[in-house]
Amino acid sequence: MSANLLAIFYLVSGVLFILALRGLSSPETSRQGNLYGIIGMIIAISVTIISIGNFSIGFVYLIIFLIIGGTLGAFIAFKIPMTAMPELVAGFHSLVGLAAVFVAISAFLNPEIFDLGYPGDIKIASLVEMSLGAAIGAITFTGSIIAFLKLRGIMSGSPITFVGQHFLNLVLGILLVGLIYYLCKTQSENLFWSLILISFLVGILLIIPIGGADMPVVISMLNSYSGWAAAGIGFTLENTALIITGALVGSSGAILSYIMCKGMNRSFFNVILGGWGATDDISNKKSTEQKPVKSGNADDAAFLMKNASSVIIVPGYGMAVAQAQHALKEMVDSLKKNGVKVSYAIHPVAGRMPGHMNVLLAEASVPYDEVFELEDINNDFANCDVAYVIGANDVTNPVAKTDPQSPIYGMPILDVEKSKSVLFVKRSLSPGYAGIDNDLFYRENTLMLFADAKKMTEEITKNL
Amino acid sequence: MEIDPFIFRLSIFILSIFVGYYVVWSVTPSLHTPLMSVTNAISSVIIVGAIIASLAGNSTEVFNTASIFGYLAIILAAVNIFGGFLVTQRMLAMYKKKKKDK
Numbered sequence: 001m002s003a004n005l006l007a008i009f010y011l012v013s014g015v016l017f018i019l020a021l022r023g024l025s026s027p028e029t030s031r032q033g034n035l036y037g038i039i040g041m042i043i044a045i046s047v048t049i050i051s052i053g054n055f056s057i058g059f060v061y062l063i064i065f066l067i068i069g070g071t072l073g074a075f076i077a078f079k080i081p082m083t084a085m086p087e088l089v090a091g092f093h094s095l096v097g098l099a100a101v102f103v104a105i106s107a108f109l110n111p112e113i114f115d116l117g118y119p120g121d122i123k124i125a126s127l128v129e130m131s132l133g134a135a136i137g138a139i140t141f142t143g144s145i146i147a148f149l150k151l152r153g154i155m156s157g158s159p160i161t162f163v164g165q166h167f168l169n170l171v172l173g174i175l176l177v178g179l180i181y182y183l184c185k186t187q188s189e190n191l192f193w194s195l196i197l198i199s200f201l202v203g204i205l206l207i208i209p210i211g212g213a214d215m216p217v218v219i220s221m222l223n224s225y226s227g228w229a230a231a232g233i234g235f236t237l238e239n240t241a242l243i244i245t246g247a248l249v250g251s252s253g254a255i256l257s258y259i260m261c262k263g264m265n266r267s268f269f270n271v272i273l274g275g276w277g278a279t280d281d282i283s284n285k286k287s288t289e290q291k292p293v294k295s296g297n298a299d300d301a302a303f304l305m306k307n308a309s310s311v312i313i314v315p316g317y318g319m320a321v322a323q324a325q326h327a328l329k330e331m332v333d334s335l336k337k338n339g340v341k342v343s344y345a346i347h348p349v350a351g352r353m354p355g356h357m358n359v360l361l362a363e364a365s366v367p368y369d370e371v372f373e374l375e376d377i378n379n380d381f382a383n384c385d386v387a388y389v390i391g392a393n394d395v396t397n398p399v400a401k402t403d404p405q406s407p408i409y410g411m412p413i414l415d416v417e418k419s420k421s422v423l424f425v426k427r428s429l430s431p432g433y434a435g436i437d438n439d440l441f442y443r444e445n446t447l448m449l450f451a452d453a454k455k456m457t458e459e460i461t462k463n464l
Numbered sequence: 465m466e467i468d469p470f471i472f473r474l475s476i477f478i479l480s481i482f483v484g485y486y487v488v489w490s491v492t493p494s495l496h497t498p499l500m501s502v503t504n505a506i507s508s509v510i511i512v513g514a515i516i517a518s519l520a521g522n523s524t525e526v527f528n529t530a531s532i533f534g535y536l537a538i539i540l541a542a543v544n545i546f547g548g549f550l551v552t553q554r555m556l557a558m559y560k561k562k563k564k565d566k
Contacts, residue, residue, distance in 0.1 A: 031556050041549070069543045085497055096508055098537075099514065106533040110517070359558070
């Protein structure tokens with residue numbers, strides 16, 4: 001196959017990847033979009049194999065490894081519960097990162113096969129590109145592993161900070177730039193290995209200071225990194241499909257990070273520099289004060305909702321933890337039978353990754369046209385009889401509007417306070433991840449339902 | 465004066481960033497999770513680099529230092545490709561519209 005024809009095929013697969021993302025503009029076109037993505041991938045892999053034309057024993061191994069990896073991937077894809085989607089995505093990002101590192105290593109050790117020069121005499125441009133690919137890939141790898149461990153609960157979700165942390169990161173960052181510079185001058189193998197090792201370290205240090213509630217930003221950011229790593233390798237290999245894909249994924253992750261930051265009214269750097277008021281003394285003192293709280297049981301809640309004409313459900317991470325989405329759907333079905341109008345309100349940062357709540361509701365077969373984003377539904381709270389807040393807290397906290405001292409001041413919130421009554425399903429009065437007390441708990445029209453989200457929802461359904 | 469091919473690749477890269485920017489903004493927020501899993505799957509197109517690393521060498525040994533890293537990358541990328549596309553498919557299959565007869 002001529003090099004030109006090969007390049008055209010890579011271009012085609014790049015375009016198919018664009019169409020795959022384009023399909024996601026609506027659920028109807030999305031399945032077809034995914035199909036385009038698969039076709040693009042098949043084209044890229046097949047033309048690469050055909051153009052090399054090596055069908056010796058090495059090819060047999062390639063097929064075997066493809067099957068091993070593919071089976072493992074397919075197994076994970078079918079077995080993973082939807083609530084575990086954030087850690088799955090984090091885990092997958094780490095694999096892309098590590099794959100980028102491995103490809104960069106083999107390009108460095110054996111540049112002839114990629115047409116980049118000879119060991120010890122690699123073209124400078126290629127060397128810079130592969131160093132960038134390897135460094136970003138390595139950061140993505142360890143960063144995603146830390147994110148995975150935090151999401152999975154193996155590692156504590158609270159931020160890990162120490163004195164001089166930012167300074168250390170800065171020094172390591174400068175060191176990385178210096179290493180790439182000297183690598184280009186000396187082509188030394190040791191420098192290349194050090195570059196990768198230090199990037200691994202940077203990846204860990206970047207993610208450990210970031211707390212659990214900021215995970216949506218972290219996952220999006222790592223998504224973006226995995227794209228830039230792919231693009232770096234794409235430049236090294238002079239491969240259009242990789243360059244296009246890298247750019248697409250990189251910008252996609254960056255946009256998602258931006259949306260998530262905006263959803264919390266925080267700057268990107270503020271999130272990256274870590275630690276969101278987890279040890280805020282003032283807020284801890286506040287929450288120890290005893291304030292009167294009205295708490296109720298499933299019977300009261302069922303009574304309130306049955307007699308309402310409209311109910312808005314506000315799900316949060318707690319719903320995912322309790323796996324309450326199916327119970328919730330059943331409750332909503334009974335409510336609908338009683339003639340109650342029900343819709344769902346999703347805050348941009350609800351859950352642990354962008355769109356987390358939407359997937360869970362879709363899993364419980366909630367029609368997606370009953371689920372609304374913040375801007376589209378926020379005005380409806382004023383006309384709604386009951387807001388049923390299940391596992392959400394900070395995203396409803398009116399302090400974000402009233403108290404400029406609060407760490408979440410300026411964050412867009414769901415105006416559940418405006419509805420006639422508010423039901424909070426929560427296990428305790430403890431503050432949310434932001435570590436701040438929620439004023440709503442103590443209001444006249446709020447009824448607290450202290451229980452596991454799933455059990456409470458099931459009991460309410462029984463009482464309807 | 466001839467233009468360095470690098471410039472062409474850079475042009476593709478920059479234009480793709482813009483394409484990505486506009487395409488991703490048009491993705492509906494309810495599909496942001498599938499967006500992440502599908503971008504994850506397509507970024508595994510890095511497997512083409514791994515395939516070249518493992519097959520293009522003219523060494524008589526199947527497993528030499530360069531090709532071993534290639535083969536390892538193939539396994540990792542394959543997990544991602546199959547896992548990413550299939551889990552996306554599984555998620556997208558769950559998004560349903562309200563039944564009209566209700």
